[in-house]
Amino acid sequence: MAQAPAAVDAGQGLGGPVVPGVCLISREAVLANSKVGIAAAARVRQLAQEAQAEVDAERKPLEAQAAALQAQAATLTADQRRAQEKALSERFAPIQAKAELRSREIDRTRAKAIDTIAAQTQPVIAAVYKQHNCGLLFDRAVALGGNFGNDLTVEVVRALDARVTTIDFKREDLSGQPAPKR
Template sequence: MKLLASGVFALATLMASSALAQAQAPANYGPAIPGVCVYYGAQTLAQSTVGQSVSTRMNALSQEVAGELAPYAQSIETEITALQQGRASIPPAELQSRSQAVEQRIREAQQLEQTRQNELRYTLDVQRRAIATAVDPIIVAVYQERGCGLLLDRESVYLMNPAMDITPTVIERLNVALPSLSFNRLQVPVDQQQAQ
């Protein structure tokens, strides 16, 4: 859930900064430099239909994980409250046994949450790679069509003449080539689990 929240925040920040940049655009951009093009991958992820479908599905998967974890948290909280309220009346051996059981359930819940977070990260990474695989040949084609000799990342460019931006064309073509992705939460492969 932390990952998704930060991803949603980053997307919202991106959209807000994009809107702010458009509002503060100069009156005269200057000439488009022949052979120099700019591409903005984050905009492609945010505005393409496939990027939006991945975002929507990741939100749904995150909600599923939250729903799966909620009963664990609720039962642990209930047991902790019962132990705190009954501290004076529960025999010490039983109090210790129940406390240890709660600690074990907390560790198990934390481990499950970590596993699910890793699965969500891995699932998102797989979808981003699928988008990259689809978008790379489109970028190359537009680069060649526009006669680009240099392709800059939009994140490295403060201001530019919009005529140099190939992103809208790439998004249009990606929307046709890969309108959406359908997927479920993926388990992290064992070899990658060990690396984490």
């Protein structure tokens, strides 16, 4: 029985000659490994935790009421149970809407932070690109194989770290905007 060929490790590439003027970069790796990217990811996590805590603080008393209603369901008539469930559901709705709003705000915050970092990174990429005499720059994620000797990622991370280590941002406030239609 023939064996399947061994998978090529993406980090090793397929080898071959370095193609002069053709360079690679992983923007995702720059974001994930740069000091500013790490700091921004930590800040977004913190904002997400704060938003979740805000929603949880409102949801927990209602969850306790729902549990109490469930416990006493056998002592209520069907109409009483439905009325209380409806009232509880109506009180849950704004909390669910707030949770969805906070989720959209965190998504928007993350996107804006990434855009800010990308704006800081672009001149660094351009400088490293020129230093290496590149004529063409590909995202490393689209390269199926080859010699990755002209990968600029590590150098760009180093240069970006020397330029900026953190950015300041707050959670985006979308409360004045309508919810997206489904």
